[in-house]
Amino acid sequence: MNIVDCQNCQIIKNIKNFTKIDYTIALVGNPNVGKSTLFNFLTGMNVKVGNWPGKTVTKIEGFFEFKVNQEKFVFKIIDLPGVYSIFSFTPEEEITRNFLFLGSYDIAIIILDATNLEKSLVLAFQVFEVTNKVILALNLVDEAKRKGIIIDVEKLQEKLKVPIIPIIAQTGYNVDNLIYKALSIIKGEIKVNPNKYTPPPELEKIIQDIQKEITEYYPEIKNHPFLRWIILRILEGDKIIIEMIKNKNLKTVEEKIKNKPILPIL
Numbered sequence: 001m002n003i004v005d006c007q008n009c010q011i012i013k014n015i016k017n018f019t020k021i022d023y024t025i026a027l028v029g030n031p032n033v034g035k036s037t038l039f040n041f042l043t044g045m046n047v048k049v050g051n052w053p054g055k056t057v058t059k060i061e062g063f064f065e066f067k068v069n070q071e072k073f074v075f076k077i078i079d080l081p082g083v084y085s086i087f088s089f090t091p092e093e094e095i096t097r098n099f100l101f102l103g104s105y106d107i108a109i110i111i112l113d114a115t116n117l118e119k120s121l122v123l124a125f126q127v128f129e130v131t132n133k134v135i136l137a138l139n140l141v142d143e144a145k146r147k148g149i150i151i152d153v154e155k156l157q158e159k160l161k162v163p164i165i166p167i168i169a170q171t172g173y174n175v176d177n178l179i180y181k182a183l184s185i186i187k188g189e190i191k192v193n194p195n196k197y198t199p200p201p202e203l204e205k206i207i208q209d210i211q212k213e214i215t216e217y218y219p220e221i222k223n224h225p226f227l228r229w230i231i232l233r234i235l236e237g238d239k240i241i242i243e244m245i246k247n248k249n250l251k252t253v254e255e256k257i258k259n260k261p262i263l264p265i266l
Contacts, residue, residue: 006180011172012065013044015074021063022073023186026099028127029111030120031082034139036060038111038169039079042179052095057081066179073183078105084119086126100130106186107133109178114144114151114166128162128194129229135182135192136164142173161195207231 029035043062052059060079065072080099081092100108110127112120127134138153157164163185165178184190199207210231215222234242 005177006068008069009176009180010067011042011176011179012067013042015063015065018063018065018074020074021076023075023106023183024104025075025077025182026103026105026108027077027079027111028096028100028108028123029082030084030113030123033082033111033113033120034169035082035111036079038109038137038139038167038175039077041169041172041175042075042077057091057095066183068180068183075179084123086123086130097130100127105133107135107182109182110134110136111169112136112138112164114138114140115147115149117151124160124162125197128196129232132192132194133185134162134194135178135185136160136162137169137178138164138166139169141166142168159195161193163190163192203235206235210234 027035027039039060039062042064044064047060047062050059051057062077062079063074064077065074067073078099080096083090083093083096086093086097086100099105108127108131110120110124112124124134124136136157138151141151144151153164153166163181165174165181167174167178169175181190185192198204207228211227214230215227
């Protein structure tokens with residue numbers, strides 16, 4: 001994974017009078033990992049606040065400009081609700097899940113807490129199941145250092161197969177490199193194929209058996225990108241998916257999910 005630091009990058013906050021948005025970023029993370037701190041650092045005061053459609057949960061989006069050499073790009077950034085999971089048990093999880101699965105964005109920046117990495121990675125692996133358009137921002141590296149926590153970023157990056165950029169959102173340390181790498185992924189200069197959840201062999205056999213039966217019954221979804229997700233939801237006892245299969249209503253997964261936004265995602 002070829003990752004080179006940006007030598008001539010600049011983040012321009014509080015932009016106004018822009019005519020178009022080049023790219024959209026979704027910010028994802030657990031509560032209190034510095035997600036909103038990063039959002040505020042990038043956008044300054046240029047923020048729009050409202051509610052998500054049909055919800056009382058606040059929707060926050062902002063804008064900033066990123067300059068690389070002589071090129072300038074306007075970004076919209078959406079601060080998704082802080083969640084520990086996207087299983088859709090709460091309105092916040094439902095909003096985050098739905099946006100990542102059906103929303104319009106160019107890349108998701110997943111914020112990891114360097115002082116509590118394991119909890120952050122649970123959410124990251126769930127997001128990997130929904131999209132490959134991801135980059136990881138390892139925040140609070142200064143706090144982790146003070147606590148004597150050592151993270152081998154290169155090794156973790158190699159294992160996850162996703163770029164990881166250490167940052168300090170509070171001060172803005174390395175945030176320019178984070179946006180530069182995100183831009184490189186968006187433009188296809190860096191290829192990302194996250195290492196996804198690997199079940200135990202006995203569970204994998206069950207998944208393969210169910211997948212074989214379903215694709216024989218529904219040949220139109222054989223090559224659907226969310227086929228594995230469907231199988232995992234069946235194994236989780238997802239009543240909506242099971243009912244759809246019983247009634248032969250599973251024509252295309254995305255169409256059905258759009259019609260039933262309460263559908264959970266691994």
